[in-house]
Amino acid sequence: xxxxxxxxxxxxxxxxxxxxxxxxxxxxxxxxxxxxxxxxxxxxxxxxxxxxxxxxxxxxxxxxxxxxxxxxxxxxxxxxxxxxxxxxxxxxxxxxxxxxxxxxxxxxxxxxxxxxxxxxxxxxxxxxxxxxxxxxxxxxxxxxxxxxxxxxxxxxxxxxxxxxxxxxxxxxxxxxxxxxxxxxxxxxxxxxxxxxxxxxxxxxxxxxxxxxxxxxxxxxxxxxxxxxxxxxxxxxxxxxxxxxxxxxxxxxxxxxxxx
Numbered sequence: 001x002x003x004x005x006x007x008x009x010x011x012x013x014x015x016x017x018x019x020x021x022x023x024x025x026x027x028x029x030x031x032x033x034x035x036x037x038x039x040x041x042x043x044x045x046x047x048x049x050x051x052x053x054x055x056x057x058x059x060x061x062x063x064x065x066x067x068x069x070x071x072x073x074x075x076x077x078x079x080x081x082x083x084x085x086x087x088x089x090x091x092x093x094x095x096x097x098x099x100x101x102x103x104x105x106x107x108x109x110x111x112x113x114x115x116x117x118x119x120x121x122x123x124x125x126x127x128x129x130x131x132x133x134x135x136x137x138x139x140x141x142x143x144x145x146x147x148x149x150x151x152x153x154x155x156x157x158x159x160x161x162x163x164x165x166x167x168x169x170x171x172x173x174x175x176x177x178x179x180x181x182x183x184x185x186x187x188x189x190x191x192x193x194x195x196x197x198x199x200x201x202x203x204x205x206x207x208x209x210x211x212x213x214x215x216x217x218x219x220x221x222x223x224x225x226x227x228x229x230x231x232x233x234x235x236x237x238x239x240x241x242x243x244x245x246x247x248x249x250x251x252x253x254x255x256x257x258x259x
Contacts, residue, residue: 072148075177075186089182096186105198107172107189107205115213116174116185120149122212126223130156131207132238133200139239142169142204149174153204155195169195172205207242 075081084092093110100108111119123146131153132139141156143166150173154166170191179185191201211219219241225233 073150073173073175075175078175078188081177084178089184092178092182092186093184100188105190105193107187107191107198107201109187109189109205109209111174111185111187111213113176113179113183113185116176116179118214119209119212122215122223123151126212126227129211129223129226130233130235130238131204131211132235132242133203134242141235141238144204144208149176151208153191168192170201170204172208 084095087095089110096110097108100106127146129144131142131144133142142153143156143159145152145154150171152168153170154168158166170189172187172189175186175188177186189201189205191198196204211223215223222233222237222241
């Protein structure tokens, strides 16, 4: 089984990917001021206490069944919604990004509701996909699975060994509680620091956006091929896409994964 593909350009792309985690200073400073104003009631998540990532090569018991039995996570679990009821979408976005920027083990994004609706349509059609990640010795592939408003990631080698019980290395949760009232969806991502660095987690999250948020014809083709014609799917096509996309030089336009 081959799960890594060698690539001599890693050093070049690693530097560009690292730049994605930098915040806009003006936006950060504004958000910081607002967070200080409502410091006590600002989002306090119990998510990290509940999340226990399984160790690499050690399977967990029934990821799919466990996830399906859990009730859908709500924004109230993370943030006191009544405190943001009178705030604009822009103000909520600043608060959200600023708060989670301070948590180096988390990612976050604010997605327009209309964009998320289109993304979720693709989630439902392409519930599983493969993503390449630059590593020091080449590329490692990761499987992403979509369940409800959540995305779960595991390495391909572990997925092939344990299927749905494979150890999870990252998850993205989309909160849709204010999707109608504020027209935004709030995302939080958690990852296993023993398996992924912050910039690697960001790279995977940004690739999800790249393929599921208004994908180009070539990316849509890869989604369709992976889902409907797996025998024709080529891992190298994913690597070629990653090496020739704006993801490596620009931040995504619709939503940006932050520290």
